[in-house]
Amino acid sequence: xxxxxxxxxxxxxxYGSLAAYWWSLARRTEAAQRRLEGL
Amino acid sequence: xAAGFWAQAAAIGxxxxxxxxxxxxxxxxxxxxxxxxxxxxxxxxxxxxxxLQRIGPGLYWVVVLLFGVxxxxxxxxxxTGPQRDLLALLGVDPVARFTGRAGATAGLLLAFEAVxxxxxxxxxxxxxxxxxxxxxxxxxxxxxLGLVGTLAGAIAAQQASAALVPLLVAxxxxxxxxxxxxxxxxxxxxxxxxxxxxxxxxxxxLLAVAGVLSARPLQEASG
Amino acid sequence: MKRTTHPLDIAAAGTLLAxxxxxxxxxxxxxxxxxxxxxxxxxxxxWLAYLAFIVTLVGSVAYLVRRxxxxxxxxxxxxxxxxxxxGLALVTGSIWGKPTWGVWWTxxxxxxxxxxxxxxxxxxxxxxxxxxxxxxxxxxxxxxGVLAVVQIPLVHFSVVWWRTLHQPPTILRPGPMQMDAxxxxxxxxxxxxxxxxxxxxxxxxxxLARLEDALEERLGDVDVAGADVAAPDxxxxxxx
Numbered sequence: 001x002x003x004x005x006x007x008x009x010x011x012x013x014x015y016g017s018l019a020a021y022w023w024s025l026a027r028r029t030e031a032a033q034r035r036l037e038g039l
Numbered sequence: 040x041a042a043g044f045w046a047q048a049a050a051i052g053x054x055x056x057x058x059x060x061x062x063x064x065x066x067x068x069x070x071x072x073x074x075x076x077x078x079x080x081x082x083x084x085x086x087x088x089x090x091l092q093r094i095g096p097g098l099y100w101v102v103v104l105l106f107g108v109x110x111x112x113x114x115x116x117x118x119t120g121p122q123r124d125l126l127a128l129l130g131v132d133p134v135a136r137f138t139g140r141a142g143a144t145a146g147l148l149l150a151f152e153a154v155x156x157x158x159x160x161x162x163x164x165x166x167x168x169x170x171x172x173x174x175x176x177x178x179x180x181x182x183x184l185g186l187v188g189t190l191a192g193a194i195a196a197q198q199a200s201a202a203l204v205p206l207l208v209a210x211x212x213x214x215x216x217x218x219x220x221x222x223x224x225x226x227x228x229x230x231x232x233x234x235x236x237x238x239x240x241x242x243x244x245l246l247a248v249a250g251v252l253s254a255r256p257l258q259e260a261s262g
Numbered sequence: 263m264k265r266t267t268h269p270l271d272i273a274a275a276g277t278l279l280a281x282x283x284x285x286x287x288x289x290x291x292x293x294x295x296x297x298x299x300x301x302x303x304x305x306x307x308x309w310l311a312y313l314a315f316i317v318t319l320v321g322s323v324a325y326l327v328r329r330x331x332x333x334x335x336x337x338x339x340x341x342x343x344x345x346x347x348x349g350l351a352l353v354t355g356s357i358w359g360k361p362t363w364g365v366w367w368t369x370x371x372x373x374x375x376x377x378x379x380x381x382x383x384x385x386x387x388x389x390x391x392x393x394x395x396x397x398x399x400x401x402x403x404x405x406x407g408v409l410a411v412v413q414i415p416l417v418h419f420s421v422v423w424w425r426t427l428h429q430p431p432t433i434l435r436p437g438p439m440q441m442d443a444x445x446x447x448x449x450x451x452x453x454x455x456x457x458x459x460x461x462x463x464x465x466x467x468x469x470l471a472r473l474e475d476a477l478e479e480r481l482g483d484v485d486v487a488g489a490d491v492a493a494p495d496x497x498x499x500x501x502x
Contacts, residue, residue: 003296003361004296006300006360006361007299007300009357010303010354010357010358011282011285011286011303013350013353013354014303014307014350015278018459022463022466025463025466025470028470032474035477036480039481062391067384067391068388071384071385071388074381078374078377078381082369082424085428086428088365160366161356161366161367162367164366
């Protein structure tokens with residue numbers, strides 16, 4: 001794999017995982033909010 | 040009115056997997072522990088790249104087998120006497136219970152192996168030859184270890200101290216360890232590996248039969 | 263369904279985008295070429311791993327002193343975000359290391375220390391998962407947070423000493439990087455951008471922690487189903 005391939009891999013890993021973590025936080029927050037409002 | 044055998048097994052296995060999802064004991068505790076074990080060895084024996092490459096695969100399988108036993112134990116700890124009795128009262132087939140539990144354990148062990156593999160490859164710079172065969176090794180060992188661990192857990196039952204089940208399992212893990220390491224070695228030097236793979240399959244089958252035959256007697260013994 | 267977008271979130275997204283663009287368009291570095299662009303994500307991740315660790319320490323000490331659950335939430339939230347960034351630092355470091363040195367991992371002191379930190383974080387999170395009583399959880403994880411940090415200098419010095427005793431044979435590695443002004447500027451911006459992202463993530467994670475604490479309080483102790491169930495004791499009937 002050429003240099004740019006590695007760079008893209010690193011960027012994809014970084015930004016992809018950031019998005020995934022952000023999304024998971026949003027989902028968990030939503031779920032907690034819903035449960036709290038349901039009480 | 041008890042449900043069908045496979046439905047019972049699936050229900051029990053599913054419950055265990057869902058519990059794991061909630062407590063995260065395998066993923067959050069046992070996997071990191073195994074990874075730390077892999078990390079400690081080079082600190083101890085020295086960072087000699089050829090040496091590490093040579094011992095890497097063997098060390099991976101040792102960690103999988105010894106630390107994997109902890110994965111099989113997590114269920115036994117959660118399965119208290121009253122809950123076991125309740126299942127018996129409900130008419131749950133002990134064989135189905137064994138199958139469900141062994142299946143869930145094998146699944147968790149497979150995940151355990153899968154997460155530790157890239158860690159081992161990175162730390163020891165392992166060059167893997169014959170990927171498809173190695174990929175076949177993972178479930179074979181996972182099933183075998185899951186069966187042995189579940190069996191040992193059922194036999195030890197209330198007597199289970201922290202190290203008892205690992206002690207019971209370790210000797211029985213020898214054929215699995217030899218088979219796994221010899222397959223990986225064999226793939227590297229282009230030797231025949233079919234015999235070792237067959238050994239693993241036979242072992243898994245024997246363990247499954249033993250588990251099925253002993254499920255009911257063991258449950259009655261502990262009642 | 264409330265969708266709240268905080269100014270911090272927008273700042274994070276904006277600076278992150280700018281950092282990404284910069285990383286891609288900046289002229290390649292002299293010694294390592296295009297490969298060096300990976301440091302635009304690796305260095306910030308590593309910096310944040312340490313920052314998050316410090317925040318966890320501060321939160322832990324503050325909780326032990328003040329006993330205010332808010333500090334416990336800060337410590338725990340920073341630990342979770344920190345695990346993420348430490349893992350990211352290790353992964354991006356590997357992705358950079360493979361083409362640069364030919365191996366996914368080297369045993370230099372800083373890498374080993376980062377790996378140790380990763381496991382310490384994980385242990386902290388695992389510890390919290392295991393304790394259901396909120397104040398006990400806060401107290402014990404705070405003590406663990408302090409204990410872990412006390413250990414870190416010991417770990418650091420022992421590993422550095424070990425490395426100096428066993429110098430590896432000189433392997434073919436490219437020399438240290440020579441960064442021109444543009445490259446260095448890009449790196450600074452990347453660090454700033456990721457710090458804003460950390461702040462945004464931390465804020466959201468603390469909010470989640472607050473919700474979960476409130477839920478816990480309202481729900482009280484919920485027994486695991488079946489824990490109170492006992493089979494009828496028939497032994498007397500049969501022995502008698």
